Amino acid sequence: MSKEIEHLDAKGLVKYFKDEFKTKVTKAEIKTKKEGKKQSEIVNIWMKIDKSIFKPFIKHLCDYQYPHLAVVSGNDFPKVIELVYHFSLDYGKDRKEISLNVAVDLPKSKPEIETICDYIPGALITEREKQEMLGVKVIGIPDNRRLFLPEDFPEDVYPWRKDDKGMEKFIRNLHDEVKK
């Protein structure tokens, strides 16, 4: 631990990261939703950070509080691939959990990101999945094999891509091949 940080709420958390990384945090929104009679709050923080501060950001997060990584999801946009890291903080405290969603843009020409397995070993499965599904290269991943796709699956084809590396050629409609 580099320094002690006191416990923060959603606003404080956003402020803390904005102070720390200044303009490199390009977007920070807090969305709340209320459900039930007592209107219990569901807090979601949506952040977007620059790729250059990604690793320090995760380190700061782990120093603040060891987060639970739910999953990494990815959007394939025409020019960039956006990875969204979904963390949850402050679990175990009754009704105080905060969902932190951190997005990082990777350029399509060089979709690379550093691994976070050294801080959070549980990220391995989801990082392997991103490699094969989106064609993102995870630098320093401890285990480089495929996860879900079969061994004989063609290289350089990624199911979640929406561009020419997508799956259009491989679609099979199971209904076509049955006799009417």
Next chain:
Amino acid sequence: MGFSMLGPAFLQMFKKPWTNKFPAKYAPKNTTKYLADVGAGKAKLNPPVATPEKFRGKIVYDKEKCIGCKLCIRVCPCGAIEFKEKEKKIKIYLARCCFCSQCNDVCPVDCLSMSDEFLLADTDKYSKDLIVE
């Protein structure tokens, strides 16, 4: 420490079996003959466990009411419904259906409903019994 399952297991011996003896208590020697007997009224099949009200079974289609709006095709998650262009009516393949009854909900004229028939098994998946039109 003890074997706490012994008691309940012992008591179970004096209880009536819970098994629902569908369709017969034991396998008949010759099923074809047995089924013929049932048809002739000589033997009786035990009924299956009763289905509740609003059970989601085989789809019933009221062809007369249908206006051909294609809404059911739009919401069907399995592509089970086919549109017959000429007649402007639909054709449902039960072997593709996932029995979610979403088409019943969306139908503006209520021409689709769900029956409680669920014993659907056939040697041909596109046999007449398994197509509703």
Next chain:
Amino acid sequence: MTDEKTTTKATYQIPIGPIHPALKEPVMFEFEISGEQIVDVDVQLGHIHRAIEWTGMRRNAIQIIYLAERICGICSFVHPMSFCRAVESACDIDVPERAHYLRVVHAELERICSHLLWAGVAAHEIGFDTVLFLTWEMREKALDLTEYLTGNRVTKAILTIGGVRRDVTADQLPKIKETLQYFKNNFEKLRHIFLDDKTFKMRSQGVGILTKEDALKLCTVGPTARASGIKKDTRVDQPYAAYGDLDMTYMTPDLLTGEVNGDVYDRIIARLLEVKQSIELIETALDQAPAGELVSEPKIPKLLAHIKKTAGEGVGRDEAPRGEVFHYVKFDGEHENPYTWKVRASTYNNILAWIPMLKGEQIADIPIVAASTDPCMSCTNRVIVIEKNNNKNYMLTKEQLHKLSVQKTRRLMR
């Protein structure tokens, strides 16, 4: 090791799998063993990869509900619920209060079904089939109730975006009460069998230990995490639907025994406590449920049009019987189908936890340890023993593996 030659202890590799149920849980293990002890474990996934997320990106939101339902037949309520909640938060759709309460009722009923199913499977894995039949008899009661309320035994098809599709009417209440009473009467029996029986204690205490630190680091969820002492339950952490109005706590095993070991026994305790909690939750939810609408937008074409023109992203996190389920949805404001749909089933996070759990255990413990995270490990696993030195392959069927497990129970009973 100098005496390696004299003892001739070669390490073996045992692949288990790959035919295995559930969405992303189909799995192939490769064990490296020395004698009976497991030295290393490797997990391979993906044999039952059906490309559900990819398919979902080509369907509209209503169709995806039923696709999400078939991610896992046992969690067939929680997956669509997470998806619906993700869409609701992405597209700002309100849910009527009554629907929130009914969602709780169905989710908890599913939890009872799932935990009873798990209890039976766990008993089967150690060769205690009498208990399997007993728990499945109870489970049939829960299934009957599910069928009564929703119209099908397994796939419930009760959810829709912005509410639920069917109401629980006043004339259905007596049957619900009766079934819940049945569970209450039988719960004590079940607790006594699972927690006091010598057979269970022998096979589960001190087996498959997952420390709190490991559980944190590997991001485990659900009863697996709670049995290791992590207080993590989405229903309490971030109460969704009507859970915020109901009184509940984290079900960790120390509530009953006063200590947390993180072994298989603790996972049994955590699940049993949850069954009791669920029964109480259903009762209070039904008592407190306000009257009112079921769906905020009953006209589906209108709902789809609203989704089509809304851009936004949202997450839905729900507590499934096996742990937190996570759905991420993004709409681009031009299409009916989501731009991205990401599903995280609970076992996805619990898989890595098998590695520390299984290390140092015996082959005969594989079934019960693997089953203790409730990975739908029901059937058709196949084991091949490869002897490294002479390249001989032995086929060990699931049956033989099961037999090994049963034999160990017998051995311990002597």
Next chain:
Amino acid sequence: MAKGLTKAFKRALWAYHCNTGSCNGCDIEIVAALCPRYDVERFGIKLVGSPRHADVMLVTGPVTRQLEKKVKRVYEQMPDPKVVICVGNCGNTGDVFYESYNLVGPVDNVIPVDVHVVGCPPRPEAIINAVAKAWVKLETLEAKK
């Protein structure tokens, strides 16, 4: 199915359950059929752990690419005569997974199927009904001999 058919074959059918990518719904209904409420063991039917002991193969799921060869192998390992019962609609036609890049199904695309059980998932009674259908089919084949 007809190959090597003997008269005693259909008396006590032992089933091997092969999951090829189903959602578990059909699988638990198969197990439910074996449990006290439906108790198919009264017909002599039981689940076995190895295809080599089995007379009936219960297939669930739409057959993924990874499992195509394995399903074929399981089918070949079963001794003749054998019956294949496809349980659930995803094995019959693909059900909600009908469009995908990782499926090679439906099941009858991979191995010959004798009886299709329709339902998603079918109730245990529907599975028992399918067994009755298989008996009838076997008897018709027997009569032809």
